[in-house]
Amino acid sequence: MLVKTFGSAVSGIDAYTITIEVNISKGIRFFLVGLPDNAVKESHQRIDSALKVCGYKWPGHKIVINMAPADIRKEGAAYDLPLAIGILAASSQIVNHKLADYMMMGELSLDGSLQPVKGVLPMAIRAKEEGFKGCILPLENAREAAVVNDIDIYGFENIQQVIRFLEDDSDTEPVKVNTEEEFEKGTQLVDFDFSDVKGQESVKRSLEIAAAGGHNLIMIGPPGAGKSMLAKRLASILPPLTLDEALETTKIHSVAGKTGSGTALITQRPFRSPHHTISDVALVGGGSFPQPGEISLSHNGVLFLDELPEFKRTVLEVMRQPLEDRRISISRARFTIDYPASFMLVSSMNPCPCGYFNHPEKKCVCSPGVVQKYLSKISGPLLDRIDLHIEVVPVPFNKLAEAPPSESSITVRERVIRARKVQSERFKDNEKVHCNAQMSSRQLAQYATPDETGMNILKTAMEKLDLSARAYDRILKVARTIADLENCDTVQSHHVAEAVQYRSLDRSGWAG
Template sequence: MLVKTFGSAVSGVDAYTITIEVNVSQGIRFHLVGLPDNAVKESQQRIESALKISNYKWPGHKIVINMAPADIRKEGSSYDLPLAIGVLAASTQIDDSLLANYIIMGELSLDGSLQPVKGVLPMAIKAKEEGFKGCILPIQNAKEAAVVGGLQVYGFENISEVIGFLDGQSDAEPIQLNTEEEFSKGIQTVDFDFSDVKGQESVKRALEIAAAGGHNLIMIGPPGAGKSMLAKRLASILPPLSLDEALETTKIHSVAGKTNSKNSLITQRPFRSPHHTISDAGLIGGGSFPQPGEISLAHNGVLFLDELPEFKRTVLEVMRQPLEDRNINISRARFSIDYPASFMLVASMNPCPCGYFNHPEKQCVCSPGVVQKYLSRISGPLLDRIDLHIEVVPVPFNKLAETPPSEKSIEVRERVVNARKLQNERFASNEKVHCNAQMTGRMLAKYATPDENGMAILKTAMERLDLSARAYDRILKVSRTIADLEDSVSIQSHHVAEAVQYRSLDRSGWGA
């Protein structure tokens, strides 16, 4: 008897449907075709054990299973459940009338219990697009799939419960989840707050500007000055995620296996901080079994690179294209996939190997030329994509001992949100540009031209500070953001003057 069940596979952050055809006929051999990998081929042993413990039997006949489309490689153990259900239905041990209505996915343990799988959210989205009635999944994945409205999602703990549902012997109810309520419940939660930071008002101002315009930022300062502490609080002042952004972000984390029943929908902007020993593939994604990298996991959020010069040069250079295009394309001999990568880059670094160059109290012990050599580990093209350079100095004791609390993140976020609203209106006609940091040269001429005094200040700064040509566009973009924070239509001289201060590493002789 020939029976079809339906599963799903993930490519990039999107899913496609897999049709599993099971034919049980006269004979004694078992054939599994359709480019399965070793994990799929090993499913026979897991299925046999699970069926035996669940009081069902593996058919003593010839079994041929085809996983279509047959030219696409099937990977992982998540096909155990649809394969097992297909074998039972084809051997007439269970009813097959409901199989065409559901996407079925799950890994089987030897005792028949179901283990969670990756990529459930894109699978559920695809199931809805293709008109399936619902999904049958492990209980741990059900809440995540239920984020997709208009789809019946059933979560089960073992294969016996699945069989009971398909045979009509179970009164299982689909998982109910109010997506908007789940989204609004977690959107205002803040793990780190700006009010925890004493002093560092100039750095807080730079972070506010970065958040308001979507600008990349680098902080340079000695150890213990508070660079990491400040970076962790940047996500708390970014505009809240929209529901579409939350779904897009959750899809990426679902594919990477970073979601669970407690965080079925990501409502906070991601903050990723990889260690400096990370590999190229770990940062941008890929590998033998393609997975999103850190830059994709930071999509719609912040990627923080602590001690930037300590990262391998090749790892840093692979970020140049994603920083411009806001997506990453991974091309290999067997596949080509795209991952979104629209993130804010925040980096920190010591000014020299010992960490105390330009320190107000401690003496730098580095030999001549070592400081410049240390800074040169960061290439010009990468530095060119960082809009704000801010020097962080240690907080004096009298500031640390102050009891009055600093401004809270929610107060700063209000100003950032108002500035982003102006930018959304300004760039409403261009789908690829959402904030000032993404402006093209033509847009700069249209939206970011300073007044006469502002242009004079910019000209003087370029000449006296020996700023590089690449700093010109960056200063204009930051000036436009500072003006937006003040709700100013035009860019005035004090906006340009403040923006010039954030180009420390472009100054001739810095660190020489």
């Protein structure tokens, strides 16, 4: 008897349907074809044990299973459930009149319980697009998939519950998630607040500018100056995710298996802080079984690289293209996968190996030339792609003790949101540009040309600091954001002057 069940495979952050054809005939051998990997081939033993524990039996006949399309490699243990249900239906141990209506995925334990799998949100989206009535998933994955409207999502704890449902169990209700309510509830949560930081008003100002325009930022300062503390609070002043951004972010984390148990929707902007020992593949994604890297997991959020010079040079250099294109393309001999990578790069570093170069009180003990060698670990092209270079100076004890309460993240975020609304209106006719940091050269000429005094200031800075053409663009983008924060239609001289100040690493005082 020939039976078909339906599963799903993920490529990049999108899913496509896998048709599992099970044919049972005379004979005693078992064949699993369609380019399965070892994890799929091992399903034989898991399914056999699960069926016996649940009171069913492995058919004593010839079983041929084809996973179509047969030219695409099938990976992972998530195909256990559709394979097992297909075998039961083909051997007439269960009825099969519902199988064509549902896409199903789940890993089987030896006792028949279902384990969570990756990528269920893209799977649910694909099932809806292809007209399936619903999806059958492990219970822990059900809320994540249920954010997709107009399709029934059923979550089960074991294969026995799945079988009862397929045999017309009318008591089973689909999992319901109010997507908009879930989204609104999560966007108001703030883990870290700007009011926790005493002093450092100039650095907070630069972080506000970075958040308002989506600019990349690097902080340079001695140990204990508060660089990491400030960076962790940047996400709290970014505009809340839109519903579309939340769905896209959740898709990426779903594919990577990082949504968390029972999570329906990621509603806060991601903040990723990988260790400096990370490899280039872990950062950009890919590998033998392609997965999104930290760059893509930071999509619509912040990628924080602490102690930037300690990262391997090759790791830092692979970020240059994603910082410009806001996408990362993983190309291999047999496939090419695109991952989104629109993130804010925030990094921090000590000014020298001992950490006290340019310190107002402590003396640097590094030998001549060491400071320049340390800074040269970060290439010029990468620095050019970072809009704001901020010097962080330690806060003296008396200011720590007497500092008045700082502005809360909510107050700062309101100003950032107002500036972003101005930019959204400005770029409403361009789907690829959403903030000032994404402006092209043509848009810079249209929206960010300063007045005559501002142009003279910029010319002087370019000549004295020997800045590149890319740095010229970055200064204008930052100046445009400062003007937006002031609700000013034109870029004026003081906007340009402030933007030039945020190029610390271009000044000769940092050359050692």
